Amino acid sequence: MRSDKESQAPVWLKLAAAGGLAFLHLPILLIFLYAFTTEDKSYVFPPPGLTTQWFAIAWNRPDVREALWLSVKVASIATIIAMVLGTMLAAAVSRSKFFGRETISLLVILPIALPGIITGISLRSAFGLMDIPFSIWTVILGHATFCIVVVYNNAVARFRRVSGSLIEASMDLGADGFQTFRHVILPNISTALLAGGMLAFALSFDEVIVTTFTSGQQQTLPIWMLEELVRPRQRPVTNVVAIAVVIVTLIPILAAFYLTRDGDQVAGQGK
Amino acid sequence: MSAVLNSGNQGVTGRLADRLWRQPPVLLLSLLALPLGWLIIVYIGSLVALLWQSFYSIDEMSGLVVPEFTLKTYGELFTPSNLDIILRTLLMSAAVTVACAILAFPIAYFAARYAKGKWKALFYLGVMMPLWSSYLVKVYAWKLILAKEGIVTWIFAKLHLTFLLDALLSVPVIGGNSLSISYIGTFLVFVYVWIPFMILPVQAALERVPGNLIEASADLGANSSQTFRNVIFPLALPGIVAGSIFTFSLTMGDYIIPQIIGSSRLFIGQAVYAQQGTAGNIPLAAALTVVPVVIMGIYLTVAKRMGAFDAL
Numbered sequence: 001m002r003s004d005k006e007s008q009a010p011v012w013l014k015l016a017a018a019g020g021l022a023f024l025h026l027p028i029l030l031i032f033l034y035a036f037t038t039e040d041k042s043y044v045f046p047p048p049g050l051t052t053q054w055f056a057i058a059w060n061r062p063d064v065r066e067a068l069w070l071s072v073k074v075a076s077i078a079t080i081i082a083m084v085l086g087t088m089l090a091a092a093v094s095r096s097k098f099f100g101r102e103t104i105s106l107l108v109i110l111p112i113a114l115p116g117i118i119t120g121i122s123l124r125s126a127f128g129l130m131d132i133p134f135s136i137w138t139v140i141l142g143h144a145t146f147c148i149v150v151v152y153n154n155a156v157a158r159f160r161r162v163s164g165s166l167i168e169a170s171m172d173l174g175a176d177g178f179q180t181f182r183h184v185i186l187p188n189i190s191t192a193l194l195a196g197g198m199l200a201f202a203l204s205f206d207e208v209i210v211t212t213f214t215s216g217q218q219q220t221l222p223i224w225m226l227e228e229l230v231r232p233r234q235r236p237v238t239n240v241v242a243i244a245v246v247i248v249t250l251i252p253i254l255a256a257f258y259l260t261r262d263g264d265q266v267a268g269q270g271k
Numbered sequence: 272m273s274a275v276l277n278s279g280n281q282g283v284t285g286r287l288a289d290r291l292w293r294q295p296p297v298l299l300l301s302l303l304a305l306p307l308g309w310l311i312i313v314y315i316g317s318l319v320a321l322l323w324q325s326f327y328s329i330d331e332m333s334g335l336v337v338p339e340f341t342l343k344t345y346g347e348l349f350t351p352s353n354l355d356i357i358l359r360t361l362l363m364s365a366a367v368t369v370a371c372a373i374l375a376f377p378i379a380y381f382a383a384r385y386a387k388g389k390w391k392a393l394f395y396l397g398v399m400m401p402l403w404s405s406y407l408v409k410v411y412a413w414k415l416i417l418a419k420e421g422i423v424t425w426i427f428a429k430l431h432l433t434f435l436l437d438a439l440l441s442v443p444v445i446g447g448n449s450l451s452i453s454y455i456g457t458f459l460v461f462v463y464v465w466i467p468f469m470i471l472p473v474q475a476a477l478e479r480v481p482g483n484l485i486e487a488s489a490d491l492g493a494n495s496s497q498t499f500r501n502v503i504f505p506l507a508l509p510g511i512v513a514g515s516i517f518t519f520s521l522t523m524g525d526y527i528i529p530q531i532i533g534s535s536r537l538f539i540g541q542a543v544y545a546q547q548g549t550a551g552n553i554p555l556a557a558a559l560t561v562v563p564v565v566i567m568g569i570y571l572t573v574a575k576r577m578g579a580f581d582a583l
Contacts (some may be wrong), residue, residue, distance in 0.1 A: 202403055
């Protein structure tokens with residue numbers, strides 16, 4: 001219960017909160033402006049003129065296309081692996097109590113809780129020790145490892161809400177284990193899984209730190225961008241790629257939010 | 272539904288599934304085996320391999336790794352230049368954490384106590400979208416903003432305050448030729464990139480403060496600043512500590528932001544990257560990564576005592 005007097009925020013607080021949100025959003029919006037600038041040698045503000053030519057130029061660049069395609073491939077495969085592993089783990093943890101259950105939660109979170117550089121260099125040194133050559137699969141291996149946690153988090157929260165009696169009823173009615181999974185459990189957890197999968201995709205699509213350690217010649221889109229950031233050569237193309245990355249990662253996030261908005265835990269809190 | 276009812280338990284898969292279901296330990300094991308195997312072999316295995324190599328050393332003459340157990344590499348951490356790197360990283364992480372806490376609090380407070388219905392969802396998305404936006408794009412945006420010819424310089428010029436910017440940049444150590452190659456720039460970008468990780472746990476902690484507690488405080492004669500100091504803030508503190516775990520750890524492990532926006536002086540992450548890459552000194556790189564792991568270990572222990580994990 002709150003009194004009426006309290007339901008109105010003081011002006012300074014409103015201003016501070018609005019200012020904070022502006023601080024969070026304006027920098028990203030600025031990139032959208034820069035994608036239309038006619039200036040291609042510097043980051044001069046305000047832009048001397050506006051043009052849409054860079055979108056066509058970026059789209060026709062073979063290196064950008066290849067990087068984009070590789071990122072989509074890596075993110076898709078890593079997401080599928082993470083969804084399978086994360087769901088299995090969540091099912092096990094939520095269905096029963098067993099020795100070491102708490103340790104599993106910690107183990108899943110570790111790849112994302114420790115700084116990415118540690119995950120990256122560990123994987124790299126392990127690949128080195130075992131003479132595994134870098135390939136798209138070493139990149140996927142790393143990505144799947146830290147994507148498990150987002151799928152797991154979403155699935156575990158939902159599994160808790162699927163009541164055990166529903167599963168027992170299904171078994172009593174003569175369904176076997178797979179049928180129960182297919183017709184009872186899966187429909188109940190599907191939106192949570194989908195949300196988890198989308199977050200995993202966004203996480204993988206954007207990942208750069210672990211990728212720099214686990215890729216050889218392979219250039220994902222973030223790696224391509226990183227090179228442009230360190231040594232800017234084609235500023236206008238980079239602006240367009242930046243917008244593309246923002247949009248490709250935001251669509252799954254919004255979808256995941258929409259899918260889980262009625263739940264007790266909304267997706268995406270544990271990046 | 273009828274499909275479920277009519278089909279009996281025929282076929283190999285059906286019988287197998289039934290058997291699994293009737294024997295919970297077997298079901299549990301078969302569910303756990305694959306994901307746990309993956310995490311333990313791929314992840315824990317790699318971590319152990321890394322830790323192992325930190326006890327090797329590098330032969331200075333040949334530049335090759337000598338696979339013999341030694342503490343020599345850990346000794347190298349205490350050379351003045353490496354201590355410098357560690358200290359610089361810790362100071363930056365602490366400064367970023369404090370700034371994030373101060374900036375995040377009003378946003379979290381407003382979202383938790385005053386925003387309702389549509390506004391609440393909007394605030395939530397307003398924090399989530401920057402959190403999940405591409406890390407590199409965010410860093411890139413700041414490269415545009417802080418560039419010498421960029422928008423910050425332009426705004427200062429329009430307001431006839433260029434002398435202020437120049438004064439700020441002429442401060443020794445934290446200043447520089449332009450914002451994009453100074454510590455101020457690095458600091459700003461770190462704060463920007465990690466602040467959502469502070470807002471979310473603080474907001475969660477504030478939302479758990481019961482409204483009647485605040486009313487009770489007011490009934491007992493406390494004015495609003497006293498209520499804030501003695502009731503709200505202590506209850507929000509675990510949230511701040513929880514957020515600080517992220518901001519501190521993420522700043523400490525980052526090597527891309529200081530490489531793109533900042534002076535040429537190294538942070539731990541950059542040193543690790545340089546040691547394992549161009550220098551080929553995996554043992555020293557491994558020993559350097561142990562530093563943030565140990566610091567975070569201590570940090571987490573203290574945070575746990577303060578009840579921060581309940582606020583996650």
